[in-house]
Amino acid sequence: MYVVNDNNCGWINDLVPRTNIKTLTKNEDCDWLIVGAGYTGLSAARKLSLLHPTKKIIIVDSQLAGEGASGRNSGYLVDTTLNDGFTSNKELNNYKKKADIYNLGIEVVKKFIKEYQVDCDWNESGKFFASSNQEDIKILSSFSDVLKRLNFTHEILNRDQLTERLGTKFYSIALHTKGGILLHPAKLVRAMVDTLPENINLFENSTLINWQKEKDFILASFVNGVVKTKKIIFATNGFLKSLGIKTSYNFPITLTASMTRRLTDQEFKAIGEPKEWGVLPVRPMGATVRMTKDRRILIRNTAEVHDPFKMSKLELTNRAKIQKIGIKRRFPELPENIIQSTWSGIVSRTRNSSQIFEKIDENIFVAGCYNGSGIGVGTLFGEQIAIKASGEHSKEIEIIESRNKPTWLPPQPFLNLGVKARLMYERLRAKLET
Numbered sequence: 558m559y560v561v562n563d564n565n566c567g568w569i570n571d572l573v574p575r576t577n578i579k580t581l582t583k584n585e586d587c588d589w590l591i592v593g594a595g596y597t598g599l600s601a602a603r604k605l606s607l608l609h610p611t612k613k614i615i616i617v618d619s620q621l622a623g624e625g626a627s628g629r630n631s632g633y634l635v636d637t638t639l640n641d642g643f644t645s646n647k648e649l650n651n652y653k654k655k656a657d658i659y660n661l662g663i664e665v666v667k668k669f670i671k672e673y674q675v676d677c678d679w680n681e682s683g684k685f686f687a688s689s690n691q692e693d694i695k696i697l698s699s700f701s702d703v704l705k706r707l708n709f710t711h712e713i714l715n716r717d718q719l720t721e722r723l724g725t726k727f728y729s730i731a732l733h734t735k736g737g738i739l740l741h742p743a744k745l746v747r748a749m750v751d752t753l754p755e756n757i758n759l760f761e762n763s764t765l766i767n768w769q770k771e772k773d774f775i776l777a778s779f780v781n782g783v784v785k786t787k788k789i790i791f792a793t794n795g796f797l798k799s800l801g802i803k804t805s806y807n808f809p810i811t812l813t814a815s816m817t818r819r820l821t822d823q824e825f826k827a828i829g830e831p832k833e834w835g836v837l838p839v840r841p842m843g844a845t846v847r848m849t850k851d852r853r854i855l856i857r858n859t860a861e862v863h864d865p866f867k868m869s870k871l872e873l874t875n876r877a878k879i880q881k882i883g884i885k886r887r888f889p890e891l892p893e894n895i896i897q898s899t900w901s902g903i904v905s906r907t908r909n910s911s912q913i914f915e916k917i918d919e920n921i922f923v924a925g926c927y928n929g930s931g932i933g934v935g936t937l938f939g940e941q942i943a944i945k946a947s948g949e950h951s952k953e954i955e956i957i958e959s960r961n962k963p964t965w966l967p968p969q970p971f972l973n974l975g976v977k978a979r980l981m982y983e984r985l986r987a988k989l990e991t
């Protein structure tokens with residue numbers, strides 16, 4: 558199966574198209590093969606090149622590098638998330654471990670940006686967890702208690718304050734965390750592609766079809782060639798399952814998002830000229846909404862079990878209708894047809910929201926499953942899986958490996974039925990928040 562890119566992502570289409578694309582056309586031998594060139598794979602490649610400057614390192618991607626979820630996400634580099642349980646002390650401890658990993662993720666992205674002077678619209682504006690339902694104050698108050706105990710600076714805001722800050726009267730209550738960064742995801746991942754070290758061989762539009770482990774090497778088959786490698790790192794995130802990796806521990810979920818054109822001066826004035834902001838939902842199936850630096854509105858309000866390889870134009874159009882309603886609910890004063898682009902992207906989920914970071918067999922490594930935190934955690938895990946696969950150790954690996962491990966999932970068709978039922982339940986609970 559091949560990943561079919563919809564070529565309609567507003568973020569990616571902001572960038573100058575790349576040239577000099579190389580595709581795998583013959584058999585290759587290498588020391589290291591990385592499969593998947595998103596934040597995880599690119600960051601693994603950068604680290605491996607530093608650790609093994611004389612070794613042959615290949616990285617492949619089914620589509621253009623960085624044009625999977627890494628280039629098409631909502632651009633929140635998160636310090637905290639709200640979708641984890643945190644009612645007991647044990648859970649608080651697990652939550653803290655997760656937040657420690659988020660923090661390491663922020664640091665590693667910050668370091669990259671500084672080292673390569675990357676412009677990715679970095680904005681340390683923090684983020685809002687907001688709801689139109691006043692009753693959600695209960696959820697936000699208990700979240701606030703957790704944040705207090707872990708020393709995260711935050712504040713709770715009411716409707717008037719939110720109207721002023723966001724330019725919409727839609728939300729009645731929110732919790733704002735000071736930490737967390739908004740950025741342009743495609744600019745960030747493009748910088749990771751552009752700064753790949755010289756000794757990395759990047760092959761794009763090259764899909765790994767199957768792979769097998771022999772005694773001292775792994776054979777990876779592509780349409781136009783076979784790569785014989787000593788070690789392999791799988792960094793395909795939402796496509797781990799389709800490559801037979803940790804199949805009982807992860808599953809893909811398809812998200813869709815839409816972005817408007819830039820608001821005109823008049824339209825922007827009509828909503829009170831707010832500064833750039835980002836809202837995450839209080840309930841899991843509510844909408845993520847951003848006002849970008851250049852006055853576009855981004856909305857992501859679907860998550861579903863779908864064929865991860867392709868979403869047709871018609872299916873995207875249908876999801877755009879849901880996003881149009883979401884924008885109208887929040888900004889009734891804006892014109893009807895301002896959506897300019899709609900796209901889909903794949904994330905990988907585990908049952909207990911824990912990430913995968915493992916050696917799964919001799920010379921075979923995998924990192925993935927970050928849910929909504931892959932910008933930071935993917936960049937961190939890529940770097941650290943390269944260190945682990947090189948037989949070295951780090952304090953970051955210690956922290957990563959102290960987290961809960963992903964728990965076992967039921968087989969198909971029970972898995973899909975269960976996930977669909979859960980998503981439907983969450984959708985009903987968040988009905989007015991989409």
Ligand SMILES: Cc1cc2nc3c(=O)[nH]c(=O)nc-3n(C[C@H](O)[C@H](O)[C@H](O)COP(=O)(O)OP(=O)(O)OC[C@H]3O[C@@H](n4cnc5c(N)ncnc54)[C@H](O)[C@@H]3O)c2cc1C
Nearest residue numbers: 593595596597619625627630631633765794902930931932
């Ligand atoms: C709409 C949306 C919104 C999101 N919002 C956020 C957010 O605000 N903040 C956040 O932190 N995260 C967010 N995420 C999640 C985040 O984008 C991912 O966690 C992150 O991109 C994972 O990076 P990755 O490199 O592991 O995987 P990907 O970026 O998915 O890269 C994997 C690559 O593997 C390639 N591949 C797959 N199969 C094969 C094969 N057989 N052979 C070769 N290559 C293959 C794919 O083409 C892809 O490029 C969002 C995701 C989506 C889709």
